[in-house]
Amino acid sequence: MEDATPYLYADNAATTPLSPRALEAMMPYLTSMFGNPSGIHRVARDAALALDDARARAARCLGAAAHELYFTSGGSESDAWILRGAVARFRDRFGADAPVRLITSAIEHHAILHTAEALEREGVAVTYLPVDGEGHVRTDDLEQELAAADAENRARGVDAPPAALVSIMLANNEVGTIEDVAALAAIAHAHRVPFHTDAVQAVGHIPVDVAALGVDALSLSGHKFHGPRGIGALYLREGFSIPPLIRGGAQERGMRAGTENVAGAVGLATALEEATAQLAERGECLAALRDELVRRIVDAVPDVRPTGDPDPARRLPGIASFVCHNVDGELLVVLLDRDGVAAATGSACSTGETGPSHVIAALGIADPRWAQGSLRLSLADDVTADDIALLAERVPAAIRRARNLSAMV
Incomplete structure (x- = not known):
């Protein structure tokens, strides 16, 4: 008998059901094709080829090159990596005397906010930009903050950009507002500051092209667009590099240690292709x-x-x-x-x-x-x-x- 009162799932911003096509693509790498991509025998080589293919396919959906995409465990890891990596990069380049700042917004996901709060406890100055009544970060607010920090650096005789990173989400996970990331990134670049966007809620739901956005880094997570849980990615524009967050092995071209989640990567790429079609x-x-x-x-x-x-x-x-x-x-x-x-x-x-x-x-x-x-x-x-x-x-x-x-x- 058909259920007269069907249960309606209206919490897709939290997680989405796995796409049957993604599950089908993953199954060989959960069963017979179980190799570790770091090996050199044929079982390992098959896994490595699948990982490379998944990276290239996912990158194409973002307008990125395959070598610019690094697989992670999800959006939270990607966010933590870019914030901590940007701070380390800044300190390596400009020394201990240069004041380290991060600029983000008051409505970011807790993956950004809690990492920023931890960095504050470690001596990093963090600015949380306000938003208007509809949830938009105002470009004037970002410009004024960067200009003020530039002036402060000049007054102190510090030859360094005004911030290590600006990180503003592409779309808000609670109210759905889409930020003008392209304009915000252009302002950051005018002050020599790299720009990251947490695009976890946006990828697979609206068109996302890293070149059009003009970002240096972008986070995404597979389970938000009918991919599997436990897999995400961080896009790092060619020429923009940060230190690894997880060290140990040489996986992900030396940028993220740990045996790769091949099945997850294949599922993510398949789900992303499916989500971005039409x-x-x-x-x-x-x-x-x-x-x-x-x-x-x-x-x-x-x-x-x-x-x-x-x-x-x-x-x-x-x-x-x-x-x-x-x-x-x-x-x-x-x-x-x-x-x-x-x-x-x-x-x-x-x-x-x-x-x-x-x-x-x-x-x-x-x-x-x-x-x-x-x-x-x-x-x-x-x-x-x-x-x-x-x-x-x-x-x-x-x-x-x-x-x-x-x-x-």
Whole structure:
């Protein structure tokens, strides 16, 4: 008998189901073709060839060269590597007397923020740029920060760039806002500062071309676009190098020690090729369904506000995000789960933390009666109109119940 109340998974920004095509491509490297790519016998050579092919295929999807892509365990490792590597690179080039700065934004993923906080404890100065009410980093703010740091260096007689790195995400994981990374990177380069973007939420969902963005480094993670967990990559532009984060062996051309995850790399490349095929058409359709869902939820229940940029051209197509007045976000997610909807409040990686999302706070939503009630619905690109209709029924009903229960506490 067909389930009359299907469970709707609307938490794709947290993770996505593995593509059957990616799983099929991975299977030989999980079974018969199990070789270590570092060896020289035929079993090892087969694994090495598969790894090289996966690297080339994934790089093509980003407009990069194969030798510019390094496989990692995921986005968090890639982010930690580039931040720590940029600091080490700066110190190697300009000496201990040059002040080391990092510039990032207030709405970054915790992989960036927590690494930046650790570096602060190690003596690195970190600037967290604010965002506007839709989640955009303002180019003027970056220009002013770099110009001020340049002036400070000149006053101290220090001949060094004003920062070791600027790191601004390409698209926000909670509200879906897309940053103007190309403009921000150009400003950083005008001040001789390299630029990194955390593109974990963007790759596979919007067109991403490293040359068009003008970035020196870019992070991505396979499980965000129907690839496997435990595999990601860091793009490093040719001519821009950083020290290894993990040392030991000579894997990844001496840049990341550890036996390579061949099956994961093959799965990532296959899923990325699949995700980027006809990306514009699928994104347009998904954005239209997302906008319909937002409209229906806002019309159905009072005191619910969408968050992020409302312009479809400046927002990830699959993310619908809201704040709900007098609603506890965690309670709302529990109620939605009971009603057959997987959703999120804030980001999955912040589970266990208390208080409003740092992203919501950075948007200027200070009233806790609003800030505590954040909700994110992140849709897959195969979502149907029937799915949208069910979500448009279940979500408002759950908001009403959560509001009533919250008022009783």
